[in-house]
Amino acid sequence: MKNVQAQVIVSGLVQGVFFRTETQRAARSRELVGWVRNRPDGTVEAVFVGPNPEVESMIEWCHQGPSEARVSKVDVHWVEASDELTSFDVRY
Numbered sequence: 547m548k549n550v551q552a553q554v555i556v557s558g559l560v561q562g563v564f565f566r567t568e569t570q571r572a573a574r575s576r577e578l579v580g581w582v583r584n585r586p587d588g589t590v591e592a593v594f595v596g597p598n599p600e601v602e603s604m605i606e607w608c609h610q611g612p613s614e615a616r617v618s619k620v621d622v623h624w625v626e627a628s629d630e631l632t633s634f635d636v637r638y
Contacts, residue, residue, distance in 0.1 A: 547605045550626040552578075554599035556590045556608050558618035565590050568612040573634040576600040595631055602621045 556565070561584050563581040570583040583626055585591050592608070594601045608620050 547597050548626040549596055550601050551593065551595045552601050552605060552627050553623045553625060554594065554605060554608055555585075555621040556592070556611065556617055556619070557588075557621075559592035559614075560590045560611060562613035563589055564612050565615055567588045569608070570634055570636050572607050573604055576604055576611040578604060580633050581631070581635045581637045593631070595627055 566582045566584065569590070573580060573582075573592075573594060576596065578594050578600055579630060580593040580595050582592040594604045605620065605622055611616055611617050
């Protein structure tokens with residue numbers, strides 16, 4: 547199955563609520579590769595690479611996030627899947 551790649555920007559109360567750590571846990575449980583990071587504007591950015599059903603599942607997860615998060619918007623941009631990512635990491 548061909549991999550897909552989604553770049554996701556999550557807005558709302560998403561920093562200081564373990565969003566990155568929980569995103570990493572959820573992505574790894576789906577065997578996805580990519581990364582997640584906080585952005586200076588208060589949003590969280592993530593890249594998910596893997597089979598389409600798992601990436602779609604991860605995007606759905608982002609609409610809720612961890613229990614303390616209050617997600618107001620999730621923007622998704624689909625791009626050509628990259629083969630250069632080999633794990634799912636939190637970027638600082």
